[in-house]
Amino acid sequence: MKVDGKHFRTIWVKEGNDSVIQIIDQRHLAHKFVIEDLTTVDEVAIAIKDMHVRGAGLIGATAGYGMQVAAMNAPKDSVEDFMTSVKADGAKLIATRPTAVNLEWAVNRQLEAAEAAENSVEAKLKVIRDTAKEIADEDAEFCRRIGEHGCKIIEEISKKKNGETVNILTHCNAGWLAFVDYGTATSPIYAAFDKGIKVHVWVDETRPRNQGARLTAWEMVGHGVPHSVIADNVGGHLMQHGLVDMVITGTDRTTYTGDVGNKIGTYLKALAAKDNNVPFYVALPSSTFDWKMQDGVKEIPIEQRDATEVKYIRGLHDGEIKEVLLTPEKSNAANYAFDVTPARLIKGLITERGICEASAEGVLGLYPEKHK
Amino acid sequence: MKVDGKHFRTIWVKEGNDSVIQIIDQRHLAHKFVIEDLTTVDEVAIAIKDMHVRGAGLIGATAGYGMQVAAMNAPKDSVEDFMTSVKADGAKLIATRPTAVNLEWAVNRQLEAAEAAENSVEAKLKVIRDTAKEIADEDAEFCRRIGEHGCKIIEEISKKKNGETVNILTHCNAGWLAFVDYGTATSPIYAAFDKGIKVHVWVDETRPRNQGARLTAWEMVGHGVPHSVIADNVGGHLMQHGLVDMVITGTDRTTYTGDVGNKIGTYLKALAAKDNNVPFYVALPSSTFDWKMQDGVKEIPIEQRDATEVKYIRGLHDGEIKEVLLTPEKSNAANYAFDVTPARLIKGLITERGICEASAEGVLGLYPEKHK
Numbered sequence: 031m032k033v034d035g036k037h038f039r040t041i042w043v044k045e046g047n048d049s050v051i052q053i054i055d056q057r058h059l060a061h062k063f064v065i066e067d068l069t070t071v072d073e074v075a076i077a078i079k080d081m082h083v084r085g086a087g088l089i090g091a092t093a094g095y096g097m098q099v100a101a102m103n104a105p106k107d108s109v110e111d112f113m114t115s116v117k118a119d120g121a122k123l124i125a126t127r128p129t130a131v132n133l134e135w136a137v138n139r140q141l142e143a144a145e146a147a148e149n150s151v152e153a154k155l156k157v158i159r160d161t162a163k164e165i166a167d168e169d170a171e172f173c174r175r176i177g178e179h180g181c182k183i184i185e186e187i188s189k190k191k192n193g194e195t196v197n198i199l200t201h202c203n204a205g206w207l208a209f210v211d212y213g214t215a216t217s218p219i220y221a222a223f224d225k226g227i228k229v230h231v232w233v234d235e236t237r238p239r240n241q242g243a244r245l246t247a248w249e250m251v252g253h254g255v256p257h258s259v260i261a262d263n264v265g266g267h268l269m270q271h272g273l274v275d276m277v278i279t280g281t282d283r284t285t286y287t288g289d290v291g292n293k294i295g296t297y298l299k300a301l302a303a304k305d306n307n308v309p310f311y312v313a314l315p316s317s318t319f320d321w322k323m324q325d326g327v328k329e330i331p332i333e334q335r336d337a338t339e340v341k342y343i344r345g346l347h348d349g350e351i352k353e354v355l356l357t358p359e360k361s362n363a364a365n366y367a368f369d370v371t372p373a374r375l376i377k378g379l380i381t382e383r384g385i386c387e388a389s390a391e392g393v394l395g396l397y398p399e400k401h402k
Numbered sequence: 403m404k405v406d407g408k409h410f411r412t413i414w415v416k417e418g419n420d421s422v423i424q425i426i427d428q429r430h431l432a433h434k435f436v437i438e439d440l441t442t443v444d445e446v447a448i449a450i451k452d453m454h455v456r457g458a459g460l461i462g463a464t465a466g467y468g469m470q471v472a473a474m475n476a477p478k479d480s481v482e483d484f485m486t487s488v489k490a491d492g493a494k495l496i497a498t499r500p501t502a503v504n505l506e507w508a509v510n511r512q513l514e515a516a517e518a519a520e521n522s523v524e525a526k527l528k529v530i531r532d533t534a535k536e537i538a539d540e541d542a543e544f545c546r547r548i549g550e551h552g553c554k555i556i557e558e559i560s561k562k563k564n565g566e567t568v569n570i571l572t573h574c575n576a577g578w579l580a581f582v583d584y585g586t587a588t589s590p591i592y593a594a595f596d597k598g599i600k601v602h603v604w605v606d607e608t609r610p611r612n613q614g615a616r617l618t619a620w621e622m623v624g625h626g627v628p629h630s631v632i633a634d635n636v637g638g639h640l641m642q643h644g645l646v647d648m649v650i651t652g653t654d655r656t657t658y659t660g661d662v663g664n665k666i667g668t669y670l671k672a673l674a675a676k677d678n679n680v681p682f683y684v685a686l687p688s689s690t691f692d693w694k695m696q697d698g699v700k701e702i703p704i705e706q707r708d709a710t711e712v713k714y715i716r717g718l719h720d721g722e723i724k725e726v727l728l729t730p731e732k733s734n735a736a737n738y739a740f741d742v743t744p745a746r747l748i749k750g751l752i753t754e755r756g757i758c759e760a761s762a763e764g765v766l767g768l769y770p771e772k773h774k
Contacts, residue, residue: 060730232736235712237609237633240728247733258736259712259729261609263634263667267741270669270699295635297642301673327642340607340631343715345726354717354724356612357631358432361619364604364630369639 031206031213031220033063033252039211040088041095041166048159049102051095055082056207060248061346071100071119078133079126085208086282086318087169090132094165096123097140101158112151116158117141129333132317136165166210172315172382173212180218180278180313180380181225187275188227195256196222197275199232199265202293203245204280204313214313215280216249218380223255231257232268236293238340238365262295266302277303277310278380284312284319286400288373288388289326294366300375309377312388316381319393321400326370337363403578403585403592405435405624411583412460413467413538420531421474423467427454428579432620433718443472443491450505451498457580458654458690459541462504466537468495469512473530484523488530489513504689508537538582544687544754545584552590552650552685552752553597559647560599567628568594569647571604571637574665575617576652576685586685587652588621590752595627603629604640608665610712610737634667638674649675649682650752656684656691658772660745660760661698666738672747681749684760688753691765693772698742709735 031038044050044067051074055064066082068074074096077083083092100119105111120137127133140161147157187196204215212220222229231250236242243259250257260268268274277299283291290296290312303310323329340363344353357363376388386392394401403410416422416439423446427436438454440446446468449455455464472491477483492509499505512533519529559568576587584592594601603622608614615631622629632640640646649671655663662668662684675682695701712735716725729735748760758764766773 060733061727233733235609235728237607237635243729243733248730251730251732256734258734260736260738261634261666261712263609263665263670263741264736264738266669266673267666267704267738270741293635294633294639297638298635298670298674301638301677302670305673332639340633343717343726343728345715345728347719347724347726352719352724352726354715354719354726355433356607356715356717357615358620358623360623361432361605361615362628362630364632364636366632366636366639369635369642 031211031249031253039166039170040083040207041091041210043095049099051099053077053083053092054207056084056245057082058351059207060244061351068099070103071096071122074099075122075126078123085203086130086132087173087209087315088207089127089130090136091166091169091210093123093133093136094140094162097137098159098162101155106151109149109151109154112154113144116144139165169209170211173206173209173214173217175382176214176313176315176380177212177217177221179384180311181221183276183311183385184218184222184227184229185225188222191275193228195228195230197230197232197273199234199268199274199277199299200246201234201242201279201296201299202236203241205246205249207245207249208280213280214315215278216246217313218278219255220253223253229255231255232265232274233257233259234262234265234295234299235259236295237262238343240343241293265299269302269306269308274308277308279312281312281314281318282368283330284314284379285323285326285330286319286321286393287324287326287390288376288379288393289330290371290373290376290388291326291330291368292371294369297369297371300371304375310375311378311380312376313380316383316397319397327372330368330370332369333367335365335367337365340365403583403621403625411538411542412455412579413463413582415467421471423471425449425455425464426579428456428617429454430723431579432616433723440471442475443468443494446471447494447498450495457575458502458504459545459581459687460579461499461502462508463538463541463582465495465505465508466512466534469509470531470534473527478523481521481523481526484526485516488516511537541581542583545578545581545586545589547754548586548685548687548752549584549589549593551756552683553593555648555683555757556590556594556599556601557597560594563647565600567600567602569602569604569645571606571640571646571649571671572618573606573614573651573668573671574608575613577618577621579617579621580652585652586687587650588618589685590650591627592625595625601627603627604637604646605629605631606634606637606667606671607631608667609634610715612715613665637671641674641678641680646680649680651684653684653686653690654740655702656686656751657695657698657702658691658693658765659696659698659762660748660751660765661702662743662745662748662760663698663702663740664743666741669741669743672743676747682747683750683752684748685752688755688769691769699744702740702742704741705739707737707739709737712737
């Protein structure tokens with residue numbers, strides 16, 4: 031999407047130099063726009079581990095391009111040495127964030143492609159480069175399709191309101207920064223905005239890590255979409271007073287029965303949406319479905335993170351990013367990172383194949399090949 | 403309540419000097435405990451206006467003591483000059499925060515008492531001093547009684563849990579810092595804790611002004627009550643998993659039909675409580691009832707405050723309180739300060755007279771003299 035009028039993805043190959051991958055170092059957002067060069071696998075590993083990049087889609091794409099860096103730097107004298115080196119680097123990348131499913135998936139896809147290629151270093155190198163691009167392009171294409179499908183909902187609301195502004199609330203960052211381009215929750219918004227439909231986005235700041243205030247708000251500024259950052263407490267009041275026409279969020283894991291694991295606080299917004307007849311949508315690529323779990327509230331594991339993320343916060347002071355303490359030093363804090371929104375509160379799931387009901391029937395209707 | 407083992411109120415007369423009022427300057431909490439001397443009416447006015455003190459009960463008590471300062475500093479040569487001076491100072495105090503009902507109420511109570519007293523400066527001065535103490539003592543006594551009534555609910559839950567820890571969630575600061583002592587939402591918690599009942603408090607940080615993280619958490623540290631500060635997003639997840647036994651909040655205005663106006667975000671917690679069968683209580687002195695409004699969601703006016711309160715936050719950095727920017731400079735932000743929780747979501751109201759249902763029947767049953 032756009033940053034100050036220029037189109038960016040979150041990751042790309044440096045022009046004229048296939049050995050260098052470039053990323054937006056997201057640690058400095060919203061305050062500084064820093065592009066980082068990744069020239070070694072160790073640099074790629076640090077970028078993933080220390081969250082210069084984050085988000086399921088983008089982590090997968092980074093691992094894909096990370097394997098390209100591995101291949102470019104591998105010894106070229108023999109196919110055996112080349113593959114040994116590339117495999118070792120793949121293992122290094124997988125170890126950076128053990129719970130990120132897309133990471134292992136992308137590395138394995140690269141290794142399988144390389145194994146299947148013709149038995150020359152040149153051929154294997156080429157296939158790895160092609161696959162890195164494929165992984166990134168697929169991610170962007172799935173997000174684009176989610177936007178196409180979701181845009182229809184916004185268009186319909188806009189028509190019902192006779193072209194008045196459609197107010198959309200979102201939580202956390204399921205934006206293009208979490209993927210290669212477009213994002214999931216944001217993709218229908220960008221599609222509608224680019225079509226000239228009047229939209230305004232309520233951006234939940236999303237404590238404690240403020241992905242809304244830092245990342246989603248920055249995306250909206252960059253692409254020029256009208257928006258207001260709000261405290262996470264505000265959404266219920268807005269819905270009570272007709273100031274929200276729809277909610278769209280992303281998800282970290284959704285059961286095939288339609289229960290949605292997402293950033294902590296999503297469940298509270300879904301309750302308010304239900305109480306006020308505001309349609310609540312979740313946007314996701316099908317890779318996010320868990321085809322085994324039935325009861326999300328009981329089964330989806332919820333990560334507890336360090337209390338310091340609640341007690342301290344980072345922001346800009348005199349041009350520098352500083353961290354300040356918010357609570358008494360002696361106070362305990364608890365930091366649950368996700369919650370689960372039961373399917374009964376969700377109006378629909380927006381996938382790359384279309385929109386379905388948040389239920390086993392709805393999901394398997396779109397993905398019949400997953401039916402056992 | 404206690405601060406490091408020593409009992410404090412939020413406001414008191416300096417020992418040995420009736421001309422000096424002392425307050426806790428709450429602007430520096432949770433990071434610094436600063437006691438401020440107020441020796442002139444101008445100083446009292448600034449303390450109210452610039453929120454060194456805040457909270458309905460404490461604002462009333464400060465106005466009461468402010469009139470004592472006015473009387474001590476007034477000319478003593480003639481009753482007429484004395485009263486003229488005291489009245490002018492009363493008007494000055496009322497002007498500091500025009501929407502604070504308790505402010506005008508306390509000043510007028512002082513003026514009426516002074517008018518009714520014997521026609522001598524000495525007698526009027528004495529009655530003003532007595533009334534200042536009365537206003538503060540009454541506030542503390544009402545809060546103490548709320549604690550007594552509410553404690554029974556906690557005791558009952560504790561018994562049902564065979565003495566296991568009772569987990570109580572609260573939002574914002576309806577603690578002793580908002581009153582003269584005990585607080586409203588916190589009073590049952592302190593009463594239970596002092597009785598030896600095992601309690602643990604989930605303290606909502608309460609964005610954007612963080613009254614939970616700054617004030618309620620500081621109270622809990624001072625009195626030694628086990629607690630965990632949480633992002634406002636977390637309560638729903640905790641309730642889904644049986645980690646909250648009850649919710650208690652305060653209120654800024656409650657209709658006699660039981661609709662509760664309170665800090666933004668209260669409504670979201672009440673929805674989650676309802677969805678998970680967690681009892682949701684609101685504690686209030688009867689002065690907070692609005693005896694005219696019927697429909698809180700439609701009628702209670704919701705203040706919109708400056709966007710900078712959302713975009714910037716203050717905290718401790720290297721021993722100094724600093725402000726940092728959280729959002730892109732160019733982002734818009736919206737700042738609704740309160741919301742309204744419909745009576746249907748509330749299990750009961752805890753008042754100084756006892757506990758009642760959140761309905762006209764319940765409220766007027768406890769306050770039959772308000773029946774028209």
